[in-house]
Amino acid sequence: MRLEVKGLHASRGGRAVLRGVDLSVAARERVVILGANGSGKTTLLRAIARLDPVDSGEIRCDGAGLVLQQGGLFPHLSVGRNIELALRVVKGLSREESARRAQQALARVSIDRATAMPHELSGGQQQRVAIARALALEPRVLLLDEPTSALDQAATREVEQTLRGLSASGMAIVIVSHDMPFAASVATRTVQLDDGCIG
Amino acid sequence: MPALRAGRQESRLIARVLALLAVLALASSDVRAQEVRGDVMRWGADPSGGAPFAFFDPEDPDRVIGFEVDIMAEVARRLGRTPELFRADWLALHDALEAGRCDVLMNGFEVTDERAQVAQFSAPYFRFGQQIVVRSADAARVRSLADLAGKRVAVLNGSQSIEVLKDAGFGDELILQYDDSLAPYTEVALGRADAALAESIIAAYYAAHDGRLAVVPETFAPGEYAAVTRRSDAALGADIDRVLAEMKADGSLGEILQRWGLWDDAQREVGTAKGRPQEVIAAARAPAGSAAGAADAIAPAVLRGAWMTVLLTVIAMPLATAAGLFLALARMSPRAWPRRVSVAYITVVRGTPLLVQIFLVYFSLPPLGQWIYAAAPAFIQAALDPLGGEAFLTLPALVVGALCLAANYAAYEAEVHRAGLEAVPAVQWDAARALGLSRAQAIRHVIAPQGVRIAMPAIINDLNSLIKDSCLVSVIGVTDLLGVCLGIGKARFSVPEMLVIAAVVYLVLSVAGDLFGNWLERRLRARGFAAAPAHGKGAHP
Numbered sequence: 224m225r226l227e228v229k230g231l232h233a234s235r236g237g238r239a240v241l242r243g244v245d246l247s248v249a250a251r252e253r254v255v256i257l258g259a260n261g262s263g264k265t266t267l268l269r270a271i272a273r274l275d276p277v278d279s280g281e282i283r284c285d286g287a288g289l290v291l292q293q294g295g296l297f298p299h300l301s302v303g304r305n306i307e308l309a310l311r312v313v314k315g316l317s318r319e320e321s322a323r324r325a326q327q328a329l330a331r332v333s334i335d336r337a338t339a340m341p342h343e344l345s346g347g348q349q350q351r352v353a354i355a356r357a358l359a360l361e362p363r364v365l366l367l368d369e370p371t372s373a374l375d376q377a378a379t380r381e382v383e384q385t386l387r388g389l390s391a392s393g394m395a396i397v398i399v400s401h402d403m404p405f406a407a408s409v410a411t412r413t414v415q416l417d418d419g420c421i422g
Numbered sequence: 423m424p425a426l427r428a429g430r431q432e433s434r435l436i437a438r439v440l441a442l443l444a445v446l447a448l449a450s451s452d453v454r455a456q457e458v459r460g461d462v463m464r465w466g467a468d469p470s471g472g473a474p475f476a477f478f479d480p481e482d483p484d485r486v487i488g489f490e491v492d493i494m495a496e497v498a499r500r501l502g503r504t505p506e507l508f509r510a511d512w513l514a515l516h517d518a519l520e521a522g523r524c525d526v527l528m529n530g531f532e533v534t535d536e537r538a539q540v541a542q543f544s545a546p547y548f549r550f551g552q553q554i555v556v557r558s559a560d561a562a563r564v565r566s567l568a569d570l571a572g573k574r575v576a577v578l579n580g581s582q583s584i585e586v587l588k589d590a591g592f593g594d595e596l597i598l599q600y601d602d603s604l605a606p607y608t609e610v611a612l613g614r615a616d617a618a619l620a621e622s623i624i625a626a627y628y629a630a631h632d633g634r635l636a637v638v639p640e641t642f643a644p645g646e647y648a649a650v651t652r653r654s655d656a657a658l659g660a661d662i663d664r665v666l667a668e669m670k671a672d673g674s675l676g677e678i679l680q681r682w683g684l685w686d687d688a689q690r691e692v693g694t695a696k697g698r699p700q701e702v703i704a705a706a707r708a709p710a711g712s713a714a715g716a717a718d719a720i721a722p723a724v725l726r727g728a729w730m731t732v733l734l735t736v737i738a739m740p741l742a743t744a745a746g747l748f749l750a751l752a753r754m755s756p757r758a759w760p761r762r763v764s765v766a767y768i769t770v771v772r773g774t775p776l777l778v779q780i781f782l783v784y785f786s787l788p789p790l791g792q793w794i795y796a797a798a799p800a801f802i803q804a805a806l807d808p809l810g811g812e813a814f815l816t817l818p819a820l821v822v823g824a825l826c827l828a829a830n831y832a833a834y835e836a837e838v839h840r841a842g843l844e845a846v847p848a849v850q851w852d853a854a855r856a857l858g859l860s861r862a863q864a865i866r867h868v869i870a871p872q873g874v875r876i877a878m879p880a881i882i883n884d885l886n887s888l889i890k891d892s893c894l895v896s897v898i899g900v901t902d903l904l905g906v907c908l909g910i911g912k913a914r915f916s917v918p919e920m921l922v923i924a925a926v927v928y929l930v931l932s933v934a935g936d937l938f939g940n941w942l943e944r945r946l947r948a949r950g951f952a953a954a955p956a957h958g959k960g961a962h963p
Contacts, residue, residue, distance in 0.1 A: 295853030
């Protein structure tokens with residue numbers, strides 16, 4: 224298993240949001256988590272990415288890459304620098320090595336505009352750059368929060384193609400989404416999160 | 423190549439420009455080494471105080487002339503030293519002397535018991551009387567102070583005239599004090615004061631030429647001017663006394679006074695011989711004609727003043743912006759002590775007048791430097807010696823002025839930066855943390871670069887404000903745009919005209935600052951940054 228979550232409890236602002244979540248994801252799986260607003264979907268992803276603390280339970284994962292809602296690209300850095308930043312600052316790689324890995328990551332999402340600024344790209348392209356930025360750190364599982372919420376149909380298809388390509392090459396993918404047609408089309412498995420529990 | 427590299431090239435260029443400006447700043451101001459050189463005699467005076475003591479030559483505003491300049495030149499020559507004028511606001515001269523920024527003061531210091539408590543007076547070099555000036559229409563009515571009972575009398579700030587008026591029973595509300603010699607007469611001419619009282623020497627120069635004014639002939643309450651040295655510097659005091667005595671006896675002092683049209687028989691009472699008869703020089707008479715008519719003479723000085731203002735601004739604003747960013751980050755720190763230090767700094771600096779800060783810093787740095795040097799271990803003293811030894815904090819006025827402006831504006835920029843940093847969307851923090859960046863790394867690479875861009879319009883707004891606030895450093899003797907224009911205005915009796923010229927030049931500089939700001943914002947917008955909310959220091963504090 225690439226990701227194993229067992230008995231996860233988490234609360235936000237004194238309210239129990241996750242109440243004993245269990246989830247296992249294997250390589251090549253594309254798991255879509257469905258659920259109403261406030262059901263705890265985003266909390267679950269952020270907990271797995273270790274952005275927020277949890278109350279109890281277990282998360283076993285060797286490295287998760289999180290793609291935030293609407294991408295969260297750094298607007299002051301070019302596409303290439305967006306990807307290189309963590310490689311250089313966190314991983315301590317050289318400028319040349321970082322640039323090489325950024326090119327590789329962009330190739331995996333079919334983007335060849337490393338020198339463009341984020342705002343010069345379409346919404347779908349921005350989302351794919353955000354995916355490439357997470358991929359460059361070689362995660363074992365890729366987490367995406369509402370990846371299509373701001374995209375039109377064509378851009379949604381671009382993102383779906385990219386995700387299918389990634390899982391074909393072995394990546395485990397977890398997606399939180401409201402977008403039922405997208406979820407139905409992209410998922411190898413869907414799970415329902417209701418009131419902090421997976422049904 | 424991409425943005426990061428372009429940004430790095432820009433910052434390298436900016437660093438080079440700053441280094442160059444720092445060198446220029448040092449080169450164009452007093453060199454510190456001279457302050458410890460024995461053969462230079464640094465004497466303090468305030469040329470903006472007015473004629474005929476030591477004042478900007480109306481025909482060549484870069485030069486300071488006056489009867490005290492001539493006396494000091496002769497005193498220094500006889501002591502085998504080179505005179506060098508140290509300029510500061512008149513009220514600050516005594517502190518400058520005590521702080522070791524100059525060796526002696528000669529600038530119309532009247533000998534009083536009060537001053538003799540704290541300073542060492544030389545033998546007197548000039549004897550004067552108090553003299554009343556009124557509007558021409560009142561000339562027949564006013565013969566003495568008694569005729570002015572209940573009237574408002576204008577005087578020079580800090581002068582003996584104030585005591586004379588108080589002794590004559592005038593209340594504080596009737597004594598109007600002004601910072602320079604010309605202003606009391608202007609006030610009388612305009613009707614805001616009923617009379618002006620000042621030393622006869624000032625009345626003769628400033629009021630005699632003005633058809634609207636009449637000088638009451640009788641003088642009274644005689645006083646004497648003397649040079650001032652530090653009480654701890656008895657040797658220099660004795661030297662100056664000896665040389666002044668020679669000059670009084672051999673007629674050379676009397677000849678200087680004659681050339682400046684200042685000779686009268688009262689001088690014999692302080693032992694001054696008249697010497698050989700001398701012609702009164704042209705500079706001793708108030709010039710006629712407007713400043714605009716002498717554009718050739720004043721333009722270079724005004725331009726140099728404007729350059730000084732530009733220099734102050736381009737040194738102070740980048741420093742203020744950088745320091746403000748650190749203060750803002752400290753204020754947003756998760757730890758308590760950086761927050762407390764930052765809030766305390768911002769509160770104190772924003773809560774006290776910039777003028778006071780400039781004065782205090784300028785005069786407390788030299789003793790602070792001496793204290794640090796004395797308390798430091800030998801190896802630190804050895805390291806400080808090439809920087810001037812115990813005078814290592816006796817920095818040139820321009821440097822102190824620029825640093826004070828920077829320190830003051832940093833407090834305002836801190837708030838501007840805080841607004842900018844807080845306006846960076848939360849998703850940027852999440853994205854940075856999701857990529858594994860630490861808090862410090864996120865601030866450095868993600869949050870601060872965006873926050874600064876968001877704050878840029880407000881920073882540019884404050885740049886505009888700083889250009890004009892920089893005029894406050896003239897109190898420590900930096901001859902910036904306003905200082906130069908006021909000096910020329912007083913020397914040529916055309917203060918309003920010179921103020922208009924100063925205002926126009928400030929406007930030009932301010933528009934240039936705005937154009938620079940617009941260019942910067944256009945560039946940022948071209949990179950995907952929208953204009954941000956203006957939240958700056960705004961108007962003059």
